[in-house]
Amino acid sequence: QKEVEQNSGPLSVPEGAIASLNCTYSDRGSQSFFWYRQYSGKSPELIMSIYSNGDKEDGRFTAQLNKASQYVSLLIRDSQPSDSATYLCATRRGGYQKVTFGTGTKLQVIP
Amino acid sequence: DADVTQTPRNRITKTGKRIMLECSQTKGHDRMYWYRQDPGLGLRLIYYSFDVKDINKGEISDGYSVSRQAQAKFSLSLESAIPNQTALYFCATSTPDRRGEQFFGPGTRLTVL
DSSP: OOSEEOOOOOEEEETTSOEEEEEEEOOTTEEEEEEEEEOTTSOOEEEEEEOSSEEEEETTEEEEEETTTTEEEEEESSOOGGGOEEEEEEEEETTOOOEEEOOOEEEEEEO | OOSEEEEOSEEEEOTTOOEEEEEEEOSOOSEEEEEEEETTTEEEEEEEEEETTEEEEOTTOTTEEEEEEETTEEEEEESSOOGGGOEEEEEEEEOSSTTOOEEEOOOEEEEEO
16 A cells, blocks of 8 residues: 555546545654645645644645545645646655655646 | 756766766755656655755665755765666755655756666
């Protein structure tokens, strides 16, 4: 079992719709959770961090964390073609600095 | 100016050659990392350093070595490059607090022929 699992996609959504990206993790000691956006050939860019159960909103992005279910999700409202990218989920165990990345979900926003 | 820079951005080399990839940062972070990214395999940690005197192996350190010359500089070396080291290499730094958010450099695309 991979430590951080994501559906590779592609996930296709029409422009203006809500994109829902999901991630599960296996390490119950994980305490920090991140979403990175990576355009093709570019470096990952941190877009959201979440540390406690519930929702965290930042503009069009909402991260959701459920530690009991070991599940993290990212919602993108009013999706734009510029949101088309690969989204990486990552976790970090408390007290350590090693971050474990999933292999990413490719999102395609269709105009 | 970019907070995390990497040189070179692209490199083509031959099997058996020694290669050094360099990373510099102006974020003031103590913690620095080297990753490689391959299609379908995601980001894999090669080495990481919590400060100048602390260097640790990651999950795929074989065939690589590192040097932390200063707080701001962390170099990755391939002593004798082989074709399966062809990949995209990223340097990253992380915040010094418990959150551990990581910030990536632009990457080096390395091709070993």
